[in-house]
Amino acid sequence: MTAIADHGVRANSLVDEFQLGLDAPICLTWELTYACNLSCTHCLSSSGRRDPRELTTAECKIIIDELERMQVFYVNIGGGEPTVRPDFWELLDYAIAHHVGVKFSTNGVKITPAVAARLAATDYVDVQISLDGATREVNDAVRGAGSYDLALRAMQNLADAGMRNFKISVVGTRHNVSQLDDFAAIADRYGAQLRITRLRPSGRGADVWDELHPTSDQQRELYDWLVANGESVLTGDSFFHLAAYGDPLPGLNLCGAGRVVCLIDPVGDVYACPFTIHNDFLAGNVREPGGFAEVWRTSDLFLDLRRPQTGGACASCSAYDSCRGGCMAAKFFTGLPLDGPDPECVKDHGVAALGAADRAAAPRPSLDHSHRTRPTAVPVSIAPRPPAGWTPACNDDPLAGFALS
Amino acid sequence: MSTDLTGQRFDLDGAWQLHPQVSIRPERFGALLYHFGTRRLSFVKNAVLRDVVVALGCEPTARAALASCNVAAVDVPVITRALAGLAASSMICERAA
Numbered sequence: 454m455t456a457i458a459d460h461g462v463r464a465n466s467l468v469d470e471f472q473l474g475l476d477a478p479i480c481l482t483w484e485l486t487y488a489c490n491l492s493c494t495h496c497l498s499s500s501g502r503r504d505p506r507e508l509t510t511a512e513c514k515i516i517i518d519e520l521e522r523m524q525v526f527y528v529n530i531g532g533g534e535p536t537v538r539p540d541f542w543e544l545l546d547y548a549i550a551h552h553v554g555v556k557f558s559t560n561g562v563k564i565t566p567a568v569a570a571r572l573a574a575t576d577y578v579d580v581q582i583s584l585d586g587a588t589r590e591v592n593d594a595v596r597g598a599g600s601y602d603l604a605l606r607a608m609q610n611l612a613d614a615g616m617r618n619f620k621i622s623v624v625g626t627r628h629n630v631s632q633l634d635d636f637a638a639i640a641d642r643y644g645a646q647l648r649i650t651r652l653r654p655s656g657r658g659a660d661v662w663d664e665l666h667p668t669s670d671q672q673r674e675l676y677d678w679l680v681a682n683g684e685s686v687l688t689g690d691s692f693f694h695l696a697a698y699g700d701p702l703p704g705l706n707l708c709g710a711g712r713v714v715c716l717i718d719p720v721g722d723v724y725a726c727p728f729t730i731h732n733d734f735l736a737g738n739v740r741e742p743g744g745f746a747e748v749w750r751t752s753d754l755f756l757d758l759r760r761p762q763t764g765g766a767c768a769s770c771s772a773y774d775s776c777r778g779g780c781m782a783a784k785f786f787t788g789l790p791l792d793g794p795d796p797e798c799v800k801d802h803g804v805a806a807l808g809a810a811d812r813a814a815a816p817r818p819s820l821d822h823s824h825r826t827r828p829t830a831v832p833v834s835i836a837p838r839p840p841a842g843w844t845p846a847c848n849d850d851p852l853a854g855f856a857l858s
Numbered sequence: 859m860s861t862d863l864t865g866q867r868f869d870l871d872g873a874w875q876l877h878p879q880v881s882i883r884p885e886r887f888g889a890l891l892y893h894f895g896t897r898r899l900s901f902v903k904n905a906v907l908r909d910v911v912v913a914l915g916c917e918p919t920a921r922a923a924l925a926s927c928n929v930a931a932v933d934v935p936v937i938t939r940a941l942a943g944l945a946a947s948s949m950i951c952e953r954a955a
């Protein structure tokens with residue numbers, strides 16, 4: 454008989470296990486299209502126009518078959534605006550039939566009452582409506598005129614259809630951190646769950662990050678609010694750098710890039726995470742022989758990410774065990790060394806590092822599918838004026854819907 | 859994280875099974891469980907418990923499942939606590955015997 458020293462179920466060494474990588478992702482983000490009806494200033498994938506090399510319906514189904522074989526529990530589908538793909542509903546049904554759960558992020562454009570009724574009827578689908586302001590002014594300044602009404606109409610349709618606990622997905626910015634209670638009230642009104650993620654300087658987010666990312670006082674406010682609200686608000690891996698204030702937040706407190714999550718983009722390129730669309734984080738393409746599984750299991754980049762990391766300049770920090778130096782993407786796109794502090798380090802080492810960094814030389818996203826002109830009316834707004842050429846809809850954090858029990 | 863299971867009861871003589879909405883994935887450290895209804899992930903930290911969880915559905919009682927996996931007497935309390943935790947989060951559920 455085997456005697457086991459360990460406790461049967463334990464969550465505290467999860468981070469260490471995950472850091473070494475898994476044979477298959479727990480979940481992954483799959484951006485089905487770069488096409489989008491909106492032009493959000495902070496779009497992490499610089500979306501707008503469809504890429505002509507987009508994966509076909511048949512190719513998407515092959516990926517779903519593979520995810521089923523690998524027992525990936527669910528995919529976070531985003532874009533672009535995924536519902537503008539004509540085969541979106543077909544792919545959704547196919548994934549469900551193949552036991553791959555789907556959470557998809559949308560600006561709400563296609564969530565009609567009929568669609569809402571259909572979504573409410575299955576456990577295998579979850580919906581995230583993006584909303585970046587609790588008021589029309591704050592939201593539309595970032596997401597474009599009309600986007601607030603679009604999102605609220607979708608929420609009403611979902612609530613009317615009896616869909617419970619769908620997600621309202623908020624990217625925390627300088628202009629909405631003061632609205633956290635209002636967001637919670639909106640979520641309550643529609644029977645939804647609030648999900649707050651971090652603004653990262655990825656995609657078009659790089660252009661607006663300096664003006665939009667929360668100030669250090671606001672970070673503290675956000676942290677205290679999240680601690681007070683506990684597990685009722687989802688944050689995924691967004692705010693583990695804030696754990697350096699004290700207690701870790703619920704959720705997954707590590708960077709899962711290439712270890713437990715990754716991104717498949719609309720043309721089949723596999724990146725370490727949705728916030729790292731850059732050649733340095735490109736692991737391979739699903740169209741290569743061996744498909745997605747081969748990329749996940751054997752790419753040099755992913756194997757490298759799964760090796761034990763050194764703390765670099767953070768190693769001597771008392772908060773390193775919980776913060777682990779923060780978000781790789783945030784460092785990369787602000788031109789900071791990957792083994793040093795996060796640009797939003799709560800011990801203020803990020804401020805110094807940003808001052809020392811050559812910001813102009815920071816890496817730029819490798820792709821840009823932004824609309825060449827803004828497709829929606831010019832926002833009537835306050836807040837930072839959107840820079841010319843901004844585009845669409847996404848803030849998809851791979852693990853933001855993720856709750857550990 | 860509700861993994862402190864002290865004080866929770868678990869009926870070892872009942873018939874149990876993996877919840878029908880739960881998917882279990884073997885891992886080098888044990889297994890991951892994902893519940894499609896609650897959308898929660900759980901983590902089983904050793905192979906013995908994983909085997910017990912899988913065996914629940916084909917044995918008449920949880921006790922029989924423990925026996926079929928050769929669980930040492932000294933480990934029964936630990937495994938039982940773990941099962942109680944999984945039951946509390948609906949990862950496993952009772953079934954008609």
Ligand code: SF4
Nearest residue numbers: 708710726780781782
């Ligand atoms: S790089 Fe940042 S966004 Fe990507 S998985 Fe790591 S912590 Fe999350």
Ligand code: SF4
Nearest residue numbers: 767770776794795798
């Ligand atoms: S110095 Fe590094 S580990 Fe310490 S709080 Fe800042 S980012 Fe986190």
